[in-house]
Amino acid sequence: MSESVQIKNISKRYGSYEAAKNISFDIHDNEFFTLLGPSGCGKTTLLRMIAGFEMPNAGEIKLHGSNIHQLPAHKRRVNTVFQSYALFPHMTLAENVAFGLEMIHWDKEKRQQRVKEMLKLVHMEQYANRYPFQLSGGQQQRIALARALAPEPEVLLLDEPLSALDLKLRQAMREELQLLQRKTGITFIFVTHDQEEALAMSDRICVLAEGKIQQIDTPVNIYENPANKFVADFIGETNFMSANVLDKRESTTIIETSFGVNLTLNNADLPTVSTGEEVTLSLRPEKITINKVGAEMAINGRISHSTYMGGHTHYNVVLDDGFNIKVSKRNSISDDVTYDQDEVVSLSFSPNSVRVLNE
Known part of the structure; x- marks a missing residue:
């Protein structure tokens, strides 16, 4: 598999603050790759360094094998879609899309044809002569995408482009972005702090915290097999539980939980642990089954709170030892x-749903 972008030992400092700390990863050709993390984690700094708006203090950035980290932004075959869209208010939509093509000296006939193609691609051809102020937020987003894609960049950078949209429109635009990426075959590098957004759209996700990579993997593995406690906590909801390694055998390990249940886990699914070691367990709320008391279940507890969310109901259950556990039941x-409220219930889960985490 060929690489579109290669980040090698990149560091970036602003005074004494380190926004990126010796970061390295590769992005594949035609991949929808997402940089995900909380505010201040370094994701936007990385995107700006790929774009050429910031220069690294150390390391190198390659685009299809060629070093670009010292090139000015206008000489890189990458384009950026910003959170604010940055459309020119005095230009029609067609003129907005054509602007970048004029800057790289496409002839008029070729430019006009490309503008038509791009407006059709984003389903906005009938609005060519309108101005940005006449559009909804979602329509402005489509024009910003068309303008960025028009010059045929090798990579498209997207800096939280959906954050200004309302929930329904944001969900619809996720699907449109995925389809657009598949149609064009261009590598998309997407920045967001929204975990659901990242899970829904990405081929792979890079989770960042405090300027360091925490995990790079597919959405399924990021969610189901988090590399550490930060990833488990940041991606979705989970229950953290203290436990002790009771016995480590050749192929399995016995874990003693704080609520009196022992779990037998396969060593292949565990980080390196030793007998007697204290560990942290992660168990997603939807992996837990809730039942009326009387069924053959492992743990009893009392419901302290419930929230109806349409497709799911979320329960907080206080166990007999006082430990609070979150359960999500599909309706x-x-x-x-x-x-x-206050009903006593029984909870059960498969040991295969439990993850032992590194800190």
């Missing part, structure tokens, strides 16, 4: 069983 049928 798969109408008039399904519900559980009341």
Whole structure:
């Protein structure tokens, strides 16, 4: 698999503050790659260094094998879509899309044809002569994408481009962005702090915190097999539980949980642990089954709070030892069983759903 962008030992400092700390990773050709993390984690700094708006203090950036980290932004075959869209208000939509093509001296006929193609690609051809102020937020986003894609960049950079949209439109634009990336075959590098957004669109996700990579993997592996406690906590909801390694055998390890249940886990699924070691377990709320008391379940507890969310109901359950555990129950049928405040319930889960985490 050929690489579109290669980041090698990149560091960036602003005075004494290190925004990126010796970061290295590769982005594949035709990949939808997402930089995900909280504010201040370094994701936008990385994007700006790829774009050429910031220069690294150390390391190198390659685009299809050629060093670009010292090139000015206008000489890099990359384009950026900003959170604010940055459309020119005095230009029509067609003129906005054509602007970048004029800057690289495409002839008029070729330029006009490309503008038509781009407006059609984003389903905006009938609005060519309108101005940005006449558009909704979603329509402005489409024009910003068309303008960025028009000069045929090798890589498209997207800096939180959906954050200004309302929820329904944001969800619709996720699908449009995915389809657009597949149609064009251009490598997309997407920056967001929204975990759901990253999971929904990406081929791979790079999770960042405090200027360092925490994990790079597919959405499924990022969610199901987090590399450490930060990733497990940042991506979705989870229950953290203290536990002790009771016995490590040839192929399995016995883990003693704080609520009195012992788990037998396969060594292949565990980080390196030793007998007697204290570890942290992660268990996603949707991996837990909730039932009326009387079923053959492992743990009893009392419901302290519930929240109905349409497709799911979220329960907080206080176990007999006082530990609070979150449970998410899918509302798969109408008039399904519900559980009341202070009702005693039984919980169960498969040991295969438990993850032992590195700190």
